[in-house]
Amino acid sequence: MEIQAIKQRFGIIGNSTLLNRAIDIAAQVAPTDLSVLIAGESGTVKEVFPQIIHQLSTRKHQHFIAVNCGAIPEGTIDSELFGHEKGSFTGAYEKRKGYFEVADGGTIFLDEVAELPTATQVRLLRVLETGEFMKVGSSNVLKTDVRVVAASNVNIPEAMERGKFREDLYYRLSNVPIYVPPLRERKDDIHLLFRKFAADFAEKYRMPPLRLTPEAVRVLTNYYWPGNVRQLKNITEQISIMEKEKELDANALKKYLPGVSSPDLPVLFKKEATEEHFTDRELLYKFLFDMKKDLTELKKVVVDILEKEDNKSGQELSRSLLTKGLNSEIEEVQNKIHEVEIAPSSAQNDDIFHPSEVIEESLSLAAKEKELIEKALEKHQGKRKNAAKELGISERTLYRKIKEYNIRN
Numbered sequence: 001m002e003i004q005a006i007k008q009r010f011g012i013i014g015n016s017t018l019l020n021r022a023i024d025i026a027a028q029v030a031p032t033d034l035s036v037l038i039a040g041e042s043g044t045v046k047e048v049f050p051q052i053i054h055q056l057s058t059r060k061h062q063h064f065i066a067v068n069c070g071a072i073p074e075g076t077i078d079s080e081l082f083g084h085e086k087g088s089f090t091g092a093y094e095k096r097k098g099y100f101e102v103a104d105g106g107t108i109f110l111d112e113v114a115e116l117p118t119a120t121q122v123r124l125l126r127v128l129e130t131g132e133f134m135k136v137g138s139s140n141v142l143k144t145d146v147r148v149v150a151a152s153n154v155n156i157p158e159a160m161e162r163g164k165f166r167e168d169l170y171y172r173l174s175n176v177p178i179y180v181p182p183l184r185e186r187k188d189d190i191h192l193l194f195r196k197f198a199a200d201f202a203e204k205y206r207m208p209p210l211r212l213t214p215e216a217v218r219v220l221t222n223y224y225w226p227g228n229v230r231q232l233k234n235i236t237e238q239i240s241i242m243e244k245e246k247e248l249d250a251n252a253l254k255k256y257l258p259g260v261s262s263p264d265l266p267v268l269f270k271k272e273a274t275e276e277h278f279t280d281r282e283l284l285y286k287f288l289f290d291m292k293k294d295l296t297e298l299k300k301v302v303v304d305i306l307e308k309e310d311n312k313s314g315q316e317l318s319r320s321l322l323t324k325g326l327n328s329e330i331e332e333v334q335n336k337i338h339e340v341e342i343a344p345s346s347a348q349n350d351d352i353f354h355p356s357e358v359i360e361e362s363l364s365l366a367a368k369e370k371e372l373i374e375k376a377l378e379k380h381q382g383k384r385k386n387a388a389k390e391l392g393i394s395e396r397t398l399y400r401k402i403k404e405y406n407i408r409n
Helices: 003-008 017-029 048-055 075-084 118-130 156-160 169-171 187-205 214-222 230-241 248-256 282-310 312-342 363-378 384-391 394-403
Strands: 034-041 065-069 105-111 132-134 139-144 147-152 176-179
Touching: 003 017, 003 048, 003 065, 017 048, 017 176, 034 048, 048 065, 048 105, 048 147, 118 132, 118 147, 156 169, 156 214, 187 214, 187 312, 214 248, 214 363, 363 384, 363 394, 384 394
Parallel strands: 034 147, 034 176, 065 105, 105 147
Antiparallel strands: 132 139
């Protein structure tokens, strides 16, 4: 069957080379009984490809069962897949068939296959290699003829390195791998998908369809789309309902794109390549500066307590926080910032956010301490005993601080 005919039959929208390649592979492998592993990010609509494979195969008149492996508790996954005998575990009041027995002659789609427990992976491997399995609580070997199509949005080779996924099962599942590209790798399809979704929601809610200005189209296609097609569809529906004006400009569109219009998010994109997402180095910058800002605010609160609190125990607690905890925390964050500043970066660009443009307040605790001592001495007209009591420290400590900071008294 031609690729265009497959798209029309299964409602696939897009003309990118990577998407067409994925459809072509699915169509070619469908008549065989080879296992297929579909890789792709969440929201890329991977679930349509098992349907293509099943409907274009000789098994199309038999059962097609889709199983979300990540949604089934670990304690019941074996029973769901392979069935169980009566009394095999608490709650097993009667004999039950599993999916592999029910789907005999058909196709099983194992979505999020990387979530399977290790013991279940062993059982699955045996089914793939011999077509044999045993129900939970049974010693009888059963046979099944099932085509297995699996999918995952995680990097399975990385999971294998961590010991979370069996290497032999991976190679058995991926007889034929299919890669479903994310939206950012098929940008020419984004506006096409938006128009389709807008038309569908216009018909559903009986309203004029959305339209985008050329500048809004550029914003739409350059956005990162971490949720892919699913996110695009949800945002299109949201805009269709919320916006009275059906022609959207760039500013109106940005309000619905997470991270684009947020006032708290620094501009880390390059002006000439706004479609690029944050680099690890830039995200680390933001995290460190946010932490430093929070510590600065906390320091202000402690200082206010120290200046206004009349209770001595409260003063001592504030003093301890100021001179020990905050001092070490702020110094540690500052050191991390220096490490990031001197670290080599592949993205040297003047448009990247710089720390000196954000943090201007002095973080000198010594200066603040000196200022507080001077205020206390001024308030008590130079009487060190009263000033020390006000600060919550001993006269001896106050005398040492006066000499250390060269305070005239």
